[in-house]
Amino acid sequence: MKKKKLNAVTEGALLLSGNEAVARGAWEAGVHFASAYPGTPSTEILEAVAEDYPEIDAQWAPNEKVGMEVIAGASFGGARVLTAMKHVGLNVAADPLFTLSYIGATGGILIVSADDPGMHSSQNEQDNRLMGRAAKVVILEPSDSQEARDMVIEGLRISEDFDTPVLLRMTTRICHSKSMVKVGPRIEVPVKGYKADIAKRVPIPMNARKMHSRVVKRLEDLSAWGSESDLNWIEEGADKTLGVITSGISYQYVKEVSPKTSVLKIGMSNPLPWNLIEKFLGMVDRVIFVEEGEPYLEERIRAKFLNPAIGKDIISCEGELNPELVRKALHPGTTKAVTWYPVELPARPPAMCPGCPHRGAFYCLSKLKGSSTGDIGCYTLGMMPPHNALETTVCMGASIGVLSGIEKAVGREGYGKLVAAIGESTFVHSGVTGLIDMVYNGNTGTVMIMDNSLTAMTGGQQNPTTGKRLNGQPAPVLDIEQLCRACGVKHVRVIDPHDLIEMEKVFKEEFERDELSVIITRRPCVMAYRPARKSVAILDPDKCISCKMCMKLGCPAISWEDDKPVISGMLCWPNCDLCVQVCPVDAISKDMEGLE
Amino acid sequence: MIDKTFNVVICGTGGQGILLASEVLCAAAMLQGYDVKKSEVHGMAQRGGSVSSHVRFGKKVFSPLVEKGAADLILAMEKMEGLRWAPFLAPDGKLVSCNLSISPMTVNTGAAEYPDVEALIEEQGVPCSIVPAFEIAKELGNLRVVNVVLIGAISPHLPIDEENWKKAIEERVPHKALEVNIEAFRRGRQL
Numbered sequence: 122m123k124k125k126k127l128n129a130v131t132e133g134a135l136l137l138s139g140n141e142a143v144a145r146g147a148w149e150a151g152v153h154f155a156s157a158y159p160g161t162p163s164t165e166i167l168e169a170v171a172e173d174y175p176e177i178d179a180q181w182a183p184n185e186k187v188g189m190e191v192i193a194g195a196s197f198g199g200a201r202v203l204t205a206m207k208h209v210g211l212n213v214a215a216d217p218l219f220t221l222s223y224i225g226a227t228g229g230i231l232i233v234s235a236d237d238p239g240m241h242s243s244q245n246e247q248d249n250r251l252m253g254r255a256a257k258v259v260i261l262e263p264s265d266s267q268e269a270r271d272m273v274i275e276g277l278r279i280s281e282d283f284d285t286p287v288l289l290r291m292t293t294r295i296c297h298s299k300s301m302v303k304v305g306p307r308i309e310v311p312v313k314g315y316k317a318d319i320a321k322r323v324p325i326p327m328n329a330r331k332m333h334s335r336v337v338k339r340l341e342d343l344s345a346w347g348s349e350s351d352l353n354w355i356e357e358g359a360d361k362t363l364g365v366i367t368s369g370i371s372y373q374y375v376k377e378v379s380p381k382t383s384v385l386k387i388g389m390s391n392p393l394p395w396n397l398i399e400k401f402l403g404m405v406d407r408v409i410f411v412e413e414g415e416p417y418l419e420e421r422i423r424a425k426f427l428n429p430a431i432g433k434d435i436i437s438c439e440g441e442l443n444p445e446l447v448r449k450a451l452h453p454g455t456t457k458a459v460t461w462y463p464v465e466l467p468a469r470p471p472a473m474c475p476g477c478p479h480r481g482a483f484y485c486l487s488k489l490k491g492s493s494t495g496d497i498g499c500y501t502l503g504m505m506p507p508h509n510a511l512e513t514t515v516c517m518g519a520s521i522g523v524l525s526g527i528e529k530a531v532g533r534e535g536y537g538k539l540v541a542a543i544g545e546s547t548f549v550h551s552g553v554t555g556l557i558d559m560v561y562n563g564n565t566g567t568v569m570i571m572d573n574s575l576t577a578m579t580g581g582q583q584n585p586t587t588g589k590r591l592n593g594q595p596a597p598v599l600d601i602e603q604l605c606r607a608c609g610v611k612h613v614r615v616i617d618p619h620d621l622i623e624m625e626k627v628f629k630e631e632f633e634r635d636e637l638s639v640i641i642t643r644r645p646c647v648m649a650y651r652p653a654r655k656s657v658a659i660l661d662p663d664k665c666i667s668c669k670m671c672m673k674l675g676c677p678a679i680s681w682e683d684d685k686p687v688i689s690g691m692l693c694w695p696n697c698d699l700c701v702q703v704c705p706v707d708a709i710s711k712d713m714e715g716l717e
Numbered sequence: 718m719i720d721k722t723f724n725v726v727i728c729g730t731g732g733q734g735i736l737l738a739s740e741v742l743c744a745a746a747m748l749q750g751y752d753v754k755k756s757e758v759h760g761m762a763q764r765g766g767s768v769s770s771h772v773r774f775g776k777k778v779f780s781p782l783v784e785k786g787a788a789d790l791i792l793a794m795e796k797m798e799g800l801r802w803a804p805f806l807a808p809d810g811k812l813v814s815c816n817l818s819i820s821p822m823t824v825n826t827g828a829a830e831y832p833d834v835e836a837l838i839e840e841q842g843v844p845c846s847i848v849p850a851f852e853i854a855k856e857l858g859n860l861r862v863v864n865v866v867l868i869g870a871i872s873p874h875l876p877i878d879e880e881n882w883k884k885a886i887e888e889r890v891p892h893k894a895l896e897v898n899i900e901a902f903r904r905g906r907q908l
Contacts, residue, residue, distance in 0.1 A: 136743055136753060162758075241758045265754070265781075298756035298781035299743065370781075377780040444784040457786035461803040461843050467829035469730060469798070469821035471764035499764065506826050578764075672826065677765050680820040681827060691860075 137302045139295040142266035143205070143233060144169035145302065146273025148177060151310035153200040153228070155179040156188040158550065159579040160207030161242040162296040163235035167205060168582075171591045176307065177203075181576075181583060181591045184517070184550040185210035189217040189232070196228040197322065199313025201277055205233035208249050209516060213551065215252065218286070222256045223332035224322050225284035228313060229277035232258075235291045238413045239441035242578075244497070244514060246439065248414035253288040253391050257336050259343060260288045260391035261352065264372040266300045268388065275352065283339055283346075290390070292413065294370045294441065340392040347394035355401050358383040364405030365451070366398075366418055366430075371411045374447040382451065387418060398422055409435070409451060413442045473502050475678040476694025478573050478644035481618035482542075483508040484674055484699070485625045491538030491632065493569065494527070496520040496552070498544035499578045500571050507675045512539070517547055521555030525564045533565050538632050540640070545572040545601060546584040553604065559637055560609035567631040567638045570601060571618075573646035581648040605639045612638035619644055621702045652695040652716050658688050664708035671700045671709065719876050722775030724783040728802050729794025730819050731765050734864035737889060738792065739770035741868055742875075744885035746774035749877045756781035765822070767798055792871050794864060795819050796834040796847070803843050812838070812845040813871050815863065816852075846870075846908075853904050859894070862901035869905020879906070 137145060143166050147155065155177055157167045170179045182188035185206040192202040206214060211234045218232070234252070237243040253260040261276050263269040269291065276287040320328055347353055358381045367375050368387040375384060385401040387393070402408065410419040410432030419432035435450045436442070449456060473480050483503040486492065487510040495501055495511035496519065503511035513523050520541040527536050543552045548570050556568060576582040583589040585599040605613045612634065616627050624642070631638050658678075667684050678692035679700060688700070688709070696716035701709045723746075727739050739755055746753045751774040758769075771783045788806050793799025793814040806812060823829040838845050850866040865886065872882050883899060890898045 136747060293758060294756060294781065297758055298754060300754040300778070300781065301747070301752060373779040373781065377784075443782050444780045448784070457784055458808065459786040459804050460808045461806055461841050463804050464800065464832075464837055464841070466797055466801050466832060467821055467823045469765075469767040470823065471731070471766035472822045474764060502764065505822070506828065675822065675826065677822060677825070680825045 134301045134303050136299050137266045137270070138165065138297055138299045139263065139266050139269045139291055140165040140297070141169045142269040142302050143273050143289065143291070144174060145304055146270035147203045147231070148174040149270070149305055149307050150229070150274040150277045151201055151308050152177050152203050152231070152277070153312055154192065154195040155203040155205075156182045156191045157205045158182050158185045158188055158210060159576050159582040160185075160210050160235070161579050162237060162293040163205045163207050163210070163233060163291070164579045164582065165296070166233060167591060179591055183585055185214040186217060189214040189221070192230065193217060193221050193224075196226050196230050198228070198315040200228040201310055202228055203231045203233070203273075205235065207243065208234055208236040208247050209243065209245065211249055211252055213517065215256070218258070219256045220324055221286050222258045223324055223329060223336055226280045226286055229280035230286040231273055231276050231280065231289060232286055233289045233291060235293070235296050236414070237293050239293065241293050244516070246414065248417060249288070249290055250390055250417045251415060253290065254417075256288075257340060258286045258288050258391070259283070259389065260290050261388060262290050262369040262390050263295055263388070264369050264386070265295065266298070266302045269295060270302050270304065272352070272388065279343075283343055285339055285343075290369070292370055344392040344395055347389045347392065348396035350389065350394070352388035353394045353397055354386050355397065355404070356384040356386065357404070361404060362406045363451070364401060364408050365411050366401070366408055366422065367411040368418060369413060371413050371442050371447065374442055374444045375411050375451070377444050378448040379451045390418065393418075393421060395425065399426070402426055402428060411436060411442070411447055411450065414438060470505065471502060472505065472675065472677050473499060474647050474694070475676055475692050476647040476697035478618050478642065478646065479503065479571055480674060480676065481621055481624055481644075481699060482569065482571060482642045483510045484703075485621060485628055486510045486540070487673070489538060489625065489628055489632070491540065491628060493540050493542035494520045494523040496541075496543040496547045497578075498547055498571075500542055500544055503542060505675070507673050511542060518543070518551030518555055521552050521559065521568055524566050524568070525555065525559050525562070528564055528566055533635065540567040540569045540631070542569050542571060544577070545570055545574070545586045546576040548601070549585050549599065553608065556605065556610065556639070557608050565635050565637055567634075567640060569640045569642060572601060572641050572643045573649070575646040575649045577646045577648060581646065601641055610637055610639050612636060613641070614639075615641045615643050617644050618642035619697065619699060621699065647694055654695060654716065656695045656712050656716055657690040657693045658698065658700050658709050658711040660686060660688055661708050661710070664706050666706055666708070668705065670703045670705060674699050674703060676700065720776060722773055722778055723875060724788045724807070725772045725790045725792065725871075725875070726769060726783055726788050726802050726805055727772065727792045727794070728767070728769040728798045729815075730798065731768050733768070733794040734861065735768050735770055735794060738794075738864040738868055739772050740889050741865070741882075741885045742772050743774075744888050745877045745882045746772070748881040748884055751775055752778045754778045754781040767801065769802065790871055790874055792867055794867065797832065799845070800832075800834055800837055800843075803841065806843065810844070811874060812843055813867065813874075814845060814847050815850045815867055816847050817850070817863070848905070848908055850905065854901065857897055857901055857904070859897050861894075862898055865890070865898045865901040866905040869902040870908050872902070872906050
């Protein structure tokens, strides 16, 4: 058994990220099974489980909905279960979640939603407390790693005691911050076993109506219980003129900038502990809500008590909070002096890595004045200069549906040289249904499946096409070509996107074709495969004519100095020779022998 | 124990070993008996973008984020990134920067120009020492220890004993690279 080493100096405390603390809590709580789809900022939860806690059987699912369904089944079988996803993943898994709320938990169910206020790596800032409330499940909000660990353990207990799924609502700042965590041993909980219970688990209307009544009663009981629970507390400060109601990371910022203020710290934000809230409102003269994201606590508490408190009128619902913003709200005019003012500097946006397989495809697409409807993955970076070859992104899998819809609106002629660009992991997640729709509804057009054999943007996870499971065990490889043909696509071809001549030819042919086709660009991600030998592209400055063709690759290893390109030996990727291929005067050379 | 919370920001670009550097700082602060919090963001930022890690330690730490105008120390693994974070420095704070510059894509594509960082630092009057960490790592024959040279360079500015820094490095680096990392730390600390 491999477990995180305890730090002897700090008496059984570990420095853990919020994600690692969730994994630790799950292990201590005797969780048997976990399933998830990777998504920043939640990915490291299952990675930490697989790495450190082999007693938990953990696996990647093709998408969040399947992950939720599998843990539902495991709970029906009496196992304690966990699933984790980023906030938008909960949209994919919403269908099973809303009904699972009615069905309840046989083995404890803990669902982690990792929200991303500030949109560090997401397409929206949705606040999943609103989702949890709509689904009528319990919501717990930790404010640091210790609470994350504690709330997983307490959450699983609540789940079984009150027969409800529990949503642990994390945020990026909690997931990726490290703080000290006091830990304990694993408590083994027996798997209860599967027993049929049709009235409980088949929500046809006559059953579901009873289930809903039970859910309403459950929320009432939990609210009363929550007022007595250690999950919510009042800190009576010296100053009673002002009281702050807060939750999650915002609590830490309040304590930082305003240590004397009276605070109501909400750990369970659904159902709300109404008795405790009423008590707090009686203690202080006026209230400010300090919460990140939507005015969730503010609207519910003000609606119930008609309290003239303030919150979102002084704290924005956009972006992340930080100590500076909370200071401005609670103690206006006390902002810390800034001595050195920002100067305007070039931005440093993310870029495709040197050697990235996607670069070849986007280079050719851009060269042919083509572009794409895009999806969620590293290849979203195809939108950046110099390629500018990706024009839409909606959600996981949407590139295909969006391309079909554009064709329905304006016809094949109307949209010119657009293809749908989607990674292999995203295709398996929820792109394949879009492809089936294209076949079924008679679309033409081209879907480009960018197969780099890794779920890359989240840091490099396995998926059904890679031949490996989360725990590193071998798995059958999903045959994407056969899958596309089985959907009814007649023209499926596989190509190495770093073969630029062939790549260009394939695009030209597919732009001309008036039938549906799939191009699979197949080359492994640089994170998955590093050649043993070092080989660096070398520029002969005497041959170079400064035509800037190599700059059109957008390779981070190539910069422009004194009217010539400079290739960084440190950044250049061994088995990539795109710059050699695009140079019209053979000024760049590279020893590629044995590197493919 | 000193009754103050120390604020450190470590910044640079993806792949420079920022996370290892902040892990070592946290471990050293823990060994010294402090409460510690650190915060960083993963995901898209890894693909060659700007990366930063906030570390705070003291008797009791609440916020994992450093406030603007409150950093006692900024450690920059890349010159321009140090300048980007300068507004976070406290009036008596200090910037320690590696002398390395890495062009961002905006400069490579010609949309922007890499600035004269030393001139801007001087013009602004930011208290700063620029450290030849890259050259030292080269001398030691291992370019991957640049970050540990820099950890050595900031170590005299923080209330943590030398022995705890060394223990922290021992805890966090692979065993076979321990000797070169300890040497890197020693060289950095002498600067």
